[in-house]
Amino acid sequence: MRGLVVIKAGPAIALQDLGRPGYLAMGLTRGGAADVRAVYEGAALLSQDPHLAVVEMAGTGGTFDATENLRVALTGAVMTAQVDGSAVAWNASHALPKGARLTVGPTRSGTYGYLHVGGGFQADPVLGARATHLSCGLGALIKTGETLPVGTDKGKTVGMTLGPEPRLDGGTVRIVPSMQTSDFDEEIRRRFEETEFRRDPRANRQGIRMDSEGEGFSNPKALSIVSEVIVPGDIQITGDGTPFVLMAECQTTGGYPRIGTVLPCDMPRVAQAPAGAALRFAYVTLQEGAAIEARANAELRALPGLVTPLVRDPAMMQDLLSYQLVSGAVSATHSPLDEG
């Protein structure tokens, strides 16, 4: 079988993709990769469809052996990576020849790293997607000893890189007002914007608790609300005044008031902030948010044109001859001036 044999699996690695839209009415949230941008970056590096499944790795990756010649790409949280013991670049695509061993080690910055393969990881789609959604019983964590089947790869190019948008160390996250924002007193909203939060270590794909000094952000007016629609990025304020940013596997409805909603294009920054990283929230208007998001979506679509050849260490040149570095078929938008 064409695939990757999992010699050693990290404790929290699983297949993801862009999720399962279309089931909100049935109580199933979209799910999918925590850092959607990383999925698009990997697809750009391998010149393939961003809907193909990837492996999401939290904390550490694992050890994988190729059963056939494969192409791989690494994006998202930066982790140590080696092919047959030689370090390889993150945010880049690489050849993984038959029998070669890819080792992805602990995270150096960020939270969620991504392993992509040319042709995508294959698995029987459930409800139209391959995304693992543990709390709903869809899929399972990847275990040592399994073989991850890989689809047919139409591409040939490896050794490409893409400068990632910086997003791995917290920072300022833009939010728009949401359903219950106006139920929070102005003083609370102002304090919320001025507060520097720390990502709590108790975080998962459902939600991330935001820690801060001082008093909480609950508002008596906002306490008793009817359970209402949740979208990923909603910041709910629990009864004791603690904010939680709701992530890809959030529930579809919930009874805590929302003080705002993170722009979809800033969700990777929230997802990737490591435990303890500082985060701030800044309101933009709905109109401003729409314009920012539209620009970000245009950037995602333009990613395939931004990949450039990796400048390789001569010590690693021995494997170059066996692979076509820049294939004409994928570089129609690629500036020849960028080629080394």
Place this chain on the structure above:
Amino acid sequence: MQDAPFLPRIRSVGLNGLLVTFGDKATDAANRAAIAFRSAVDGQNWPEVAESSSTLVSAFFRVDLSEHRFDDLKARLSEILETQDWRAATLPTGRALWTIPAVFGGSRAPQLAEAAEAAGLGVAEAEAALTAARLRVLTLGFAPGQPYLGTLGEAWNIPRQVGLTPNVPAGALVAAVRQICLFTKDTPTGWRHVGQSAFACFRPRSETPFPLAPGDEVRFISVTAQELAGIEAHNGDGNGGALREVLG
């Protein structure tokens, strides 16, 4: 007492869509309005709407607000809102009526007596009320396919218990705030465990992964613990002996 008049509100939900709300309390009328309004808008097949849903009191339309202007869609939804009194609207056709066997009380549903007492009813009376009620799927949520069923009589406006029951099993009927919830999976809860069915609310690999839909009607019939065990022994499809009829 009549509810104070509530003017429907249209709000944005992040950049993810528009929410049309028909009440600030979970009333039956607001829920009917949400279901009927969602169905009416869905019937228009607007290309901007990627999908829709309904909650206890609102209809939600998922729209990419970075591509489509909120104000434009709000205006178009307002036009439909004004065509009728949605709180008095008839529910859409084609809904299903489900009859679901369940055990009430005993070791399979140990909190029936406690719930009955909170409702000021005897145990037999409580069971009779729960099996006589024709309930509606008010909304699905918390877990995939999991229905919140209503609306029980005023006596059943019982609060959630203070502590959580650590693990109430899938298929459980739990009661609080004039509603019954039928659990998709084992769940810690403050709602009281009054009945137990073998009905699977989420069947991801079947042709009907979500058997229930908002607006469907549900009634429970009482079976013995032995009868439920018999159903469970042959429950490969997860249907738990339930019967589905289409409402005209």
